[in-house]
Amino acid sequence: MYARVKRVKSNPLYQGMASSADVALVELEAPVTFNNYILPVCVPDPSVVFETGMNCWVAGWGSPSEQDHLPNPRILQKLAVPIIDTPKCNLLYSKDSESSFQPKTIKDDMLCAGFAEGKKDACKGDSGGPLVCLVGQSWLQAGVISWGEGCARRNRPGVYIRVTSHHNWIHRIIPELQFQRASSGGQKRDSRGQQPLSRNFAPFLAAHAILLVLMALLTFL
Template sequence: MEEGTHTSSALSTSTSDISIYQVLLGALKLQQPGPHAVYVPVKRVECNPQYQGMASSADVALVELRVPVTFTNYILPVCLPDPSVTFESGMNCWVTGWGSPSEQDRLPNPRILQKLAVPIIDTPRCNLLYSRDADSDFQLKTIKDDMLCAGFAEGKKDACKGDSGGPLVCLVDQSWVQAGVISWGEGCARRNRPGVYIRVTSHHKWIHQIIPELKFQGKASSQQQPRDPRGWQPLLENSAPCLAAHAVMLVLVTLFTIL
């Protein structure tokens, strides 16, 4: 994984279009998903009505699956954070995906799922970084209130093309929560151009309107999280019910959902 041009495009919600989509669960390799992988057809997509196009706020959608999902050691939910949960600058989180390793390269077969630790960057600093060497369309205050930045000012490492819609997860009170959804970036792993994510907590009300029974995880500051020296723990350690109580899971994605 590296950084990416994470542009977003709205996914059509017509029945004819939706019927061609499937969600792949429980796979480590895209080319050889393996015996634990499951393909589940998509029933409907709920796009955020405030979305207005590339680098826009509200670049997020909910995908309802046509059949119930059975959770296993290979298929597990991630929790959605309560609005009171904060993700402080410098907090180490993780982004995963099957996207390109660089602007020039494509992830080679069998396309093994990649993971990368990225620190949170606060919004004022992220706007400042994007204002430097500004020979693009991005201006000051490009980073909207419902966006979250993560990555490195020096570049070199971040999500990339094909990762859009993937999760940014952080460990909060011993549970993995989805802090953000990969949305956009300028280039791939460029200096002063960290990755930009849609902040899940900013869309709590919209998500709750669609899934009223959904319980959000944690009402504590992320500063209370335990620091794991390994930097990574399996999602199997999630202690919260998260989405597991739902017979038909809804998946949080950005409006660009094709790998």
């Protein structure tokens, strides 16, 4: 399935690689037809807290490692990764830094997920993809794949843009979008049993304004 893009709204605060606000909204030309393999994901309200250690899922068509490209047929990859708190993530990124480089800082609108020992991570080509977590009975998008130092390296977990940090910006662009609150008992659905979408906006975010097929959708095959 292909979805044509009507427009892309980049966050005006974005200042380049590894900066804050590395996120954009993608508006599709037409509504998406949902089925058993293509489903929307909820956008969390700032009241939702993604706890340290919570296992979430990252998905993408990127490289399985720094050296290898995803072979044909290009099957969507997925990986369970635990949330890492910001102080620990900053500590990890301060270790083993090359002398010629300033250690990277995890900003307030960033979220780390992965493993201190490395070995498993998102990689090149996954940027803009989702980090989703099951909270109660709802799948929520906690983050957007933003950057990392290499792929699956020791002390270098993946860094994501924290969706809840950009609630006000998203709300200004899509004022009618329903955000999932922490106290909600489950996903809101319309009369057909589907989660509501705001016009042609899918409730998903993409970093770098990358226009990829199904960038605005969560698809686990």
